Amino acid sequence: MKIMHVADLHLDSPFKGMMKQSKAIHKQLIQAPYQAFERCVSIAINQEVDFIVIVGDVYNAEKQTIYAQNFFMNQLTRLDKAGIPVVLNHGNHDYLRPDKKSPIYPDNVYAFLSEDVEQFDLTSKNQETVRFYGFSYLQKWIKERKSQEFPLNPRETDYTIGLLHGALADGQAKDAGNYAPFTVQELVSKQYDYWALGHIHQAGVLNSVPLIQYSGTIQGRHRNELGDKGAYIVELTKNSPAKNEFISLAPILWQSATIECQQDWQANDIVQQIEQVIANYRSEAEASSQSQILTITLSNGQRLTQELQEQIEKGELSFAFETSGVEVDVPFVAVAKLYLTQNMTLDAFQYDENLNQSFHAASQRLIEGNAYDDIMKDLFQHSIIQNWLPEFKDDEELKHSIIESAQQLMIQTIGFDIKEVTHED
Numbered sequence: 001m002k003i004m005h006v007a008d009l010h011l012d013s014p015f016k017g018m019m020k021q022s023k024a025i026h027k028q029l030i031q032a033p034y035q036a037f038e039r040c041v042s043i044a045i046n047q048e049v050d051f052i053v054i055v056g057d058v059y060n061a062e063k064q065t066i067y068a069q070n071f072f073m074n075q076l077t078r079l080d081k082a083g084i085p086v087v088l089n090h091g092n093h094d095y096l097r098p099d100k101k102s103p104i105y106p107d108n109v110y111a112f113l114s115e116d117v118e119q120f121d122l123t124s125k126n127q128e129t130v131r132f133y134g135f136s137y138l139q140k141w142i143k144e145r146k147s148q149e150f151p152l153n154p155r156e157t158d159y160t161i162g163l164l165h166g167a168l169a170d171g172q173a174k175d176a177g178n179y180a181p182f183t184v185q186e187l188v189s190k191q192y193d194y195w196a197l198g199h200i201h202q203a204g205v206l207n208s209v210p211l212i213q214y215s216g217t218i219q220g221r222h223r224n225e226l227g228d229k230g231a232y233i234v235e236l237t238k239n240s241p242a243k244n245e246f247i248s249l250a251p252i253l254w255q256s257a258t259i260e261c262q263q264d265w266q267a268n269d270i271v272q273q274i275e276q277v278i279a280n281y282r283s284e285a286e287a288s289s290q291s292q293i294l295t296i297t298l299s300n301g302q303r304l305t306q307e308l309q310e311q312i313e314k315g316e317l318s319f320a321f322e323t324s325g326v327e328v329d330v331p332f333v334a335v336a337k338l339y340l341t342q343n344m345t346l347d348a349f350q351y352d353e354n355l356n357q358s359f360h361a362a363s364q365r366l367i368e369g370n371a372y373d374d375i376m377k378d379l380f381q382h383s384i385i386q387n388w389l390p391e392f393k394d395d396e397e398l399k400h401s402i403i404e405s406a407q408q409l410m411i412q413t414i415g416f417d418i419k420e421v422t423h424e425d
Contacts, residue, residue: 086109
């Protein structure tokens, strides 16, 4: 029996971070999740899978555009015509409001519409029976351990599969407890044949037997969601470990590259190095037919002249690779961000343990504590921001950029007069 496991489509993602940089690329990004899911459906039909499971966050928000709703229904109808049942639940982004009528899906769709763990018993083309367990979000957060509410496998069907949109309780994310937290052992103890997970945007196997895994998102939404994105085709056979195949779906990949600055570099040296990185990714884009959006970090920036550093910090280097107002061919390669970092942290702090600990403690407060929210509170509460840019408060890319800048400022302020240590043979 073959199952297509997909999650976190995030249709309607705004990709606002690219809007000012390039309208043409922003347009491509807006369409990318739709193209990815349409390809997903085509592959499912061509591979003649028995079922598709969609594990939450079909849409990026609780309120969806007509375009996104119509697109998704059309794809479900394609699957219906191909005789492929769809089992889905709603996640924290597309949660079902109790005061709002539930969506009406085509006849091939089996949707979990309650926060209570429910079940569907279905039969494959080869007359193998499978029971699906799952639940949906009816609110933005679920703090309860929903994994504990899934029943022990009753072994009343050939296979038993769990759908869970949630986060590892012992994971690194500070807000994991808000999203139906679970442990791998809790899932293993249920003795299911397969666990299809959603919520985390990076594909990854948490356990091999039974197979427990995230399929990740189908299209990276910002520069922190690096690399290829897609879905899994899982093949289940009685008395054998599940087989697993990753299916690439993303039309656009976010990538990162680092260039180490040298002491004698001038402006043209840096431009040439960046052009070489772009050329390398262009070859990759043409080979894979996947566009590439790059974040390039210039490390050891302290090796450059002060004047050149200041020019880069002002954005003059970015102008050399500006794509705003320029039409792009597909697949394309574009530079989204250029960073200059001064790698003086070790030199500045390694001789003073208290200073080193203070630096890392301050950084952690920005990343995990309330410092960022406290600092940005007045800005986020400003009437202009609330009326016109309310999503800024939850913009993870903005937060990441500000934290990076704060860390770099601490390094520059405290360690600016520390000479780079060199070792000669």
